[in-house]
Amino acid sequence: MVGRVEPLPASREGGTRMGGEEVTRVQAPGKPKTVNINMGPQHPSTHGVLRLKVALNGEIVEDVECVLGYLHRGSEKLAEDGTYLQFIPYTDRMDYLAAMQNNMAYCLAVETVADIKVPEYANYLRVIAQEINRIASHQVWLGTWGIDLGALTMFFWCLRDREEALALLEQMCGARLTYSYMRFGGVKQDVPPGFRERALAWVRYMRPRIDEYESLLTKNDIFLLRTKGIGNLPKHRAIGYGVTGPMARGSGVDYDLRRDEPYCNYRAFDFDVPVRTDGDCYARYEVRVEEMRQSCDILEQALTRLPERGPYIAPEVGERAKQNRLKPPAGEVYTRVENPRGELGVLLVSDGSNKPYRVKVRPASLSNLQPLPEMVRGLKIPDLVATLGSTDITLGDVDR
Amino acid sequence: MTLDASGTGFIAYVLAKLAGLVGLHPSDMTLFVLSAIILGLIILILVLTIVPGFVWGMRKIMADIQSREGPNRVGPFGILQVLADGVKMMTKEDIIPARADRFGFILAPFVMIVPVLLAFAPLPWSGGVILSNVGAGILFILAIGAISPLGEVLAGWSSNNKYAMYGGLRAAAMDVSYEIPMIISALSVVFLAGTLNTEGIVAAQQPWWFFLLQPIGVVVFFIAALAKIGVVPLDLPESESELVAGYFTEYSGMRYGVFMLSLFANIFLMSAITVTLFFGGWGIMPPWAVAGVVLTFAAILLARRKGMSVNIAPPAIMGTMVGVVLAYGAGIHGIAQGVLASAYGPDVAAHFFDGTNPGNFIATLAAAYDFLVPAAIVASIFSVIVVAAERGTRRDMLPFPAVALAMVILVPTALLLLAPFLYVGVQGGIIVFVLGGLKLLILGVKPIVMVLVLGALVGVPLFLLLQATNDLILAGVLATLVPLFVPMLLIPITSFLLKSLFFSFLVFWVWFTLPRVRVDQFLRIGWRTMFPLSLLTLTIAGVEAWILRGGAL
Numbered sequence: 015m016v017g018r019v020e021p022l023p024a025s026r027e028g029g030t031r032m033g034g035e036e037v038t039r040v041q042a043p044g045k046p047k048t049v050n051i052n053m054g055p056q057h058p059s060t061h062g063v064l065r066l067k068v069a070l071n072g073e074i075v076e077d078v079e080c081v082l083g084y085l086h087r088g089s090e091k092l093a094e095d096g097t098y099l100q101f102i103p104y105t106d107r108m109d110y111l112a113a114m115q116n117n118m119a120y121c122l123a124v125e126t127v128a129d130i131k132v133p134e135y136a137n138y139l140r141v142i143a144q145e146i147n148r149i150a151s152h153q154v155w156l157g158t159w160g161i162d163l164g165a166l167t168m169f170f171w172c173l174r175d176r177e178e179a180l181a182l183l184e185q186m187c188g189a190r191l192t193y194s195y196m197r198f199g200g201v202k203q204d205v206p207p208g209f210r211e212r213a214l215a216w217v218r219y220m221r222p223r224i225d226e227y228e229s230l231l232t233k234n235d236i237f238l239l240r241t242k243g244i245g246n247l248p249k250h251r252a253i254g255y256g257v258t259g260p261m262a263r264g265s266g267v268d269y270d271l272r273r274d275e276p277y278c279n280y281r282a283f284d285f286d287v288p289v290r291t292d293g294d295c296y297a298r299y300e301v302r303v304e305e306m307r308q309s310c311d312i313l314e315q316a317l318t319r320l321p322e323r324g325p326y327i328a329p330e331v332g333e334r335a336k337q338n339r340l341k342p343p344a345g346e347v348y349t350r351v352e353n354p355r356g357e358l359g360v361l362l363v364s365d366g367s368n369k370p371y372r373v374k375v376r377p378a379s380l381s382n383l384q385p386l387p388e389m390v391r392g393l394k395i396p397d398l399v400a401t402l403g404s405t406d407i408t409l410g411d412v413d414r
Numbered sequence: 415m416t417l418d419a420s421g422t423g424f425i426a427y428v429l430a431k432l433a434g435l436v437g438l439h440p441s442d443m444t445l446f447v448l449s450a451i452i453l454g455l456i457i458l459i460l461v462l463t464i465v466p467g468f469v470w471g472m473r474k475i476m477a478d479i480q481s482r483e484g485p486n487r488v489g490p491f492g493i494l495q496v497l498a499d500g501v502k503m504m505t506k507e508d509i510i511p512a513r514a515d516r517f518g519f520i521l522a523p524f525v526m527i528v529p530v531l532l533a534f535a536p537l538p539w540s541g542g543v544i545l546s547n548v549g550a551g552i553l554f555i556l557a558i559g560a561i562s563p564l565g566e567v568l569a570g571w572s573s574n575n576k577y578a579m580y581g582g583l584r585a586a587a588m589d590v591s592y593e594i595p596m597i598i599s600a601l602s603v604v605f606l607a608g609t610l611n612t613e614g615i616v617a618a619q620q621p622w623w624f625f626l627l628q629p630i631g632v633v634v635f636f637i638a639a640l641a642k643i644g645v646v647p648l649d650l651p652e653s654e655s656e657l658v659a660g661y662f663t664e665y666s667g668m669r670y671g672v673f674m675l676s677l678f679a680n681i682f683l684m685s686a687i688t689v690t691l692f693f694g695g696w697g698i699m700p701p702w703a704v705a706g707v708v709l710t711f712a713a714i715l716l717a718r719r720k721g722m723s724v725n726i727a728p729p730a731i732m733g734t735m736v737g738v739v740l741a742y743g744a745g746i747h748g749i750a751q752g753v754l755a756s757a758y759g760p761d762v763a764a765h766f767f768d769g770t771n772p773g774n775f776i777a778t779l780a781a782a783y784d785f786l787v788p789a790a791i792v793a794s795i796f797s798v799i800v801v802a803a804e805r806g807t808r809r810d811m812l813p814f815p816a817v818a819l820a821m822v823i824l825v826p827t828a829l830l831l832l833a834p835f836l837y838v839g840v841q842g843g844i845i846v847f848v849l850g851g852l853k854l855l856i857l858g859v860k861p862i863v864m865v866l867v868l869g870a871l872v873g874v875p876l877f878l879l880l881q882a883t884n885d886l887i888l889a890g891v892l893a894t895l896v897p898l899f900v901p902m903l904l905i906p907i908t909s910f911l912l913k914s915l916f917f918s919f920l921v922f923w924v925w926f927t928l929p930r931v932r933v934d935q936f937l938r939i940g941w942r943t944m945f946p947l948s949l950l951t952l953t954i955a956g957v958e959a960w961i962l963r964g965g966a967l
Contacts, residue, residue: 017842058658059655059656158877164929165646166476167479171480237929341919394933399656
């Protein structure tokens, strides 16, 4: 039996401690039986530098405490030191798997406070960039979750197909991960010739690939055993915690900002918002896989309707150095976009100068991580890993 | 010292002759011990050469399943990657945690690997090619194999790391769940064969392999074998995403390498045991099995036509290898029969190949080829079609057949150079060698020709050397065995290796396809499903044994 674990008296042998692991001893049964384990910040399945203090009774998770801050870079404070334009690259690095949406949320806030009208052509480009990014982000999630569950192959299949998504985004903006594509009033540059065909070909390629992903998991008995009824988050608790995005939709909260509070020109597209009511890992999986299909739909519509050419940035703002000289009038706005993880909000306070007075980012990952202890209490260690993976957090987004 | 049809016996015979050359006359006991040591070393080397090939094959198969190229930098097609990894592991710092239990920590990897290597001893590779023909061979394998989990527990406990401890405890919990169904399903085979001896079990499976009589038993056994190996659906003691690396979290360098070595040796061992117990051991594929291979390919092709994503390359290559080996054996048999008829008259040839002498496994085997020829041709053509259909898209898989063939042909050839049999005279052998070589050159089966040339290079000098002893029979055998009997002997070993490799492939396939089961779920499956099923299959085996023996036990 695993008894209570207690540090050894330091006198024994007097060796140094290795790797920060506490020297432990198993005590006789009959005493409180809790083993405390640190999962992370260096652990294969914490998806970055998250540290979980787990109290275990055998395999059963009695309690979890999330320790955050290992990736805190002070992005919000950095925003106050530079011009409005200079903050855009920092937003890339907050949720590095969904940099397009981060750019978008910040630019949307600035555009709202400065009252800039975005040209239609630029809106199409923004939607295309965001939806490609959404699929790419979900692919990373699905792949890494596969590894969490032991299905190694999922990761490689997802990253194989994500490669072309990154190539498309590279064509749009020249970068594969940190895009800095959005500008106030539009985007940085026009797409190159042949982009539309290449992107459409990718969308057509992706649909059967999503079925292929499902063929590996959806009806697999082991997968169902591992995900159905695991990590339950009831609807009222999801709302209580401020959980958003696919996680909330998996718990039955029918809420998607692209439909309920459209930005860019999302109003122009016809797409469904998948909702499941079970609130378990499997429901969240279903929602995200279905979202990839819906993103394919949006992309197809956007790419076919994309005008031949047009202004990709608002003429009244202008490009390059002019962007840097932007001085929005004093004011305070809160704008939000739907990023792959949920609601990404930006509170922007402008004092009329060329620097933001305050930028507060409301990330989805942080709220989505909060219910974790409640979701896993009483489950087993593997369920903890599966549930954590199903929340799809990015530590850059949690800590900023 | 008489010559019998076992590997040790033959080696002893050759040793006696060679000792006679230098004027020594060792006792039978000395010869026996020496020959056992030699054969033991051969099988050990065989196992330890298979394992690196295995790692390479596993990585290539994994890469293929995952749409990657796999190792392709070190050596042609990355074959030397294993070597590079080995050098890397050996030169890494060997860390023993300060507060670890040193004795247990150092001991644990050996507790893992030694039982795995020992368990190879009673495995029959071919008729007579067996390291140690233990009377209760299967009992020995299962008993020795049950020591390995102790190594896991020991490693987990001595590392003084909570993750390792959890891994070790999981290993202990799993062990009691799969070991019992495994032993009971193996027991059902013992019921049917009426013997615990591995050779006896293989012999009892001609021509109907036990998996046909024990379909439930083979499934239970294979799942238990997966748990024993510890690959993904059931790699709970290791479970990387949960326990970092489980019981060997704290190990580094070559100590870690020993765990990996034991993992791969275990994969091969478990596949070989499954083959020995349920799939006819070294027995040649009966026609129904060939038909099964063809049907499998047909099913895969049909599934692909229907748009299902089935990875075809590895099974196709397996099929090709089976086809090549069978067709090759068939060709050799035809030539041999013709030569024998011309040299000794039709009576001798007919008697030689009619299989009336049950002790002569070559004869039994050769007789099987007469009806195998058409089936082999069909299988080969089918496989070639499949591979041709895949050509162009699967260039990365092209070296696979070559390496696999080299593995299954060259290694046993090296083994079998020491194991000739006294059946053909000098002239007959030379004619067969010339004819066989010519035919194979025409067929263009390059690797096999290479084997033959290699054999000639060894065989002719041996012949010249041994002629000096005036023992023309032995000299003739050594000179002729290569062209004729190497392939003949090769076939059972190749059959055994191919079947084992197929099951190893199955392990890899499962490994890279399925998610991991939760620990309590596996324990429940073990006790609530596998255990009753194993009892059921034991009951069925009892009834079957009763019927097969005409109502008497």
